[in-house]
Amino acid sequence: MQRAMRLLEAVAQREHGAPAKQLARDAGLALPTAYHLLRTLVHEGYLRREKGLFFLGEATERLSNSGAQQKRRSTVDEALAHWRDTIGAPVYFAIYRAGEIEVKCVADSASAPAVEEWADFRETGHAHAIGQCLLSQLGGEARRDHLERYPVQSITPYTVRDNETLLRRLDRIGRMEPVVERQEYALGTVCAAIPITAGTTAATLAISLPVHQADRLLPATHQLQTEIGMLLGTRAISISI
Template sequence: MQRALRLLEAVGSHRDGAPAKQLAREAGLPLPTAYHLLRTLTHEGYLRREKGVFLYGDAAERLAGGGAQQNRRTKISDSLEHWRDVIGVPVYFAVYREGEIELVAVADTPNAPAVEEWADFRETGHAHALGQCLLSQLDEKSRQDHLDRHPVQPVTRYSVPGQRALMERLGSMERMKPVIERQEYALGTVCAAIPITVGTTAATMAISLPVHQEGRLLPAVEQLRSEVGALVSSLAFSISI
């Protein structure tokens, strides 16, 4: 395993690939051993051979992509945890990708727990602040397509009653203003979300509080919003996570 990893590292140091003899020398391996491992790695898809040189194959690129993805998610989680501690509320991050609402990360504590996903967030975007904030950022065609696939249905007695009412609400939302939701997804909980747009990707951050602490909601989300520019910068992420 270690010898194979040394060969993979050697391949990775050459943008345009390298021949077997050079890779064997850089990995400190006998040439017959290197040839055997290169053939195995090529057969498994970790390498490919083109015009006498070896380059990363699809399997290695998937591994590298997975590592980069995990690194981005870790940065996001760390940042959310920081703001959870600073503001003292659960913090959520979500994106709209490939026609669906995706909750990427949540930071909470036992004393300030996040809202339990008792109904699929993807299917109930009309009923929670995260979803409403993301839907408000979509163009009309994309928004209608989403609602055709996930029809508006009340989740609690406080939920928006139907698509017409939801569309009116989304249309009246002011750009870059927090989206407030009171007990529409979970009884006893109030939420606020702020829009984040990076390129063409819609994203949002949100917070939640028990309804008896509703007085803290607006000050807390304004505190988050005032720092969100620095937060996005510190994440240094492409939202293709």
């Protein structure tokens, strides 16, 4: 295994490919051993051979992409945990992809528990701040398509009552304006969501608080906006997770 890894590292350092003899020297292996390992790596898809030269294969690239994806996920998790501790509220990261609401990460704690998903988040986007924030970033046709699949329904006495009322509300939301909902998804809970600029993908970061702390919601939201600005000033949060 270690010898095979040394060969992969040797190939990775040769952008324009290299023959077996060169790779054997680079990896410090006997030529017969290098030939055997190279054939195996080609067969498994970790390397490819063209005109006597060896290059990294699709399997190696998939491993690399998987590692980069895990690193991005770790970065998002760390950022959310930092904001949870700084603000004192659970923090959510969600995106709208392929017509669906996806809550990708949640950072909460015993002292700042997340809202219980008692009704499917994907089907109740009209009722929670995350869904409303994501829908507000879509065009009119995409919004109506979503509501045809997941029409407005009463979740609590405070939930918006019909599709047209929701669409009018979404139209009034400013481009980078936070979205606030009070007990529309869960009684006893208030939430706010902040739109995130991420290319063509709608994304949001959100927080929730118990209703008796409702006076904290807007100050905490503004604090989160400041924290996001500080982070994005130095490194980007990738949404391809």
